Amino acid sequence: MITPPPAAASVPAEAVVPQHRRPVAAVFRALVALAAATGIVIDLSISNSALRVLSYFTIQSNILVAVVFALSAWRAWTARPPLPPLVTGGTLLFICITGLVYHFVLANSSSGFSMTDDAEHVITGWRSVSNQLLHTVTPIGAVLNWLLLTRPGTLRLRHAGLWLLYPLAYFAFALIRGAIMTPGTPARYPYPFLDVDIHGYAGVLGNAVIFGLAFYLLALALVGIDRIRPEIRGPENRISSQAAGPLK
Template sequence: MRLPFAHDQHRHQSLFLMVMAPLLWFALGVRLAFLIGISDSWMAGLVKYLSFYTHLTNMLAALAVTLPLFKLPGARFFQRGSIIAGIAANLVVVSLTFNLLLRHVFPLHGVQIGADFILHDLIPLLFVVYWWLFAPKGTWQWRSIALWLFYPIGFFCYSLIRGAAVGWYPYPFINVAKLGYQQTLINALGILAGMIAISAVFMLLDRFQHRRLAAAIGTDGNSSHKK
């Protein structure tokens, strides 16, 4: 039994990287230029840009596809199964949260519509497929999920602290000024629970794929041995 893409897996993986990298940097660049353009200064625009979970998560995805593509320092880190799975799970959260809660909150025009589609729809889909086909399996465990939870929790804490200081929150469901701390915390816990559930699904799929590939390798090994 031959594994999917086993004969030229590297070529197919490189193709995925070459497609995702320019899409990501283009969309991220469009979003940065837009926020700088509507801000009082480039620094204010940059800070606001880095205050959105969508941008931060897609920047992680951009590093995960760009560094291996050009064999840059840090590429091995972003090729770890637990890192790719964590980014993929966060991208799914980004996509679902935006499409279910935010799509009609932020009206977009022109090239912004394309950038929005890339960051919230296309890249999450492509990156999940990339994880399924090419990421090492068998390393995504409960410990990995727990470690990745520091990322959204850290973002939430930063958003509350910065929001209290400047009176601006990146998303309406964590707007303490309008909702109060109790409702904001409830909303955040709901999204965190969703993150855990999605990560658990990734873990089950990871284990399934790991067992399937191990069985396929064993079958091939037995067949070769008999020959």
């Protein structure tokens, strides 16, 4: 009696298909992680309150970039499977939110929520360096990594809703933190559109709905683009060599 071979479908793909080192992706991701970490360290070193610095969405999203990109760099260097798309896609969304909100809202004097006219947020010296690293370099680096160094078609529509749990949790954190802090405390509310003293709870809730819808549309856009974007192939992107067998 001949015993049939076990079903191949039950074996994880990464256990069957050999993985190859991707040094270019590893080095690029390590540089993005270093940029995020450098910006965070600068902000912490020039601030008189580490807790205040860590309360900003900008810092939290860049901490996530530093961790996820460092781990992704290690996996690419050691020929291990990539991190789950839910994690990498969420990191991409959050750092894109950081860059877009800063450049189009916080640094835009016509937005109504600009921080550029606030003496407390004057950007000079090392703060200017960290500002560019955290709001410009890391978002651009994350997008380039996604477009050039990752396989398309991995993001799913369900991811978009799950990703929004973090911005929602941050919104609740910002309001609770502001409510328990003494009025007049610097940066009691981390961003102008979350300032209850200025807009009231109804106004802040309205702002949150608008921003939340924008974030969801951005998440859907990332999923849609991921499905139609071409795969950039290079020597290190091949999962097996021509001489390795039928798998190419």
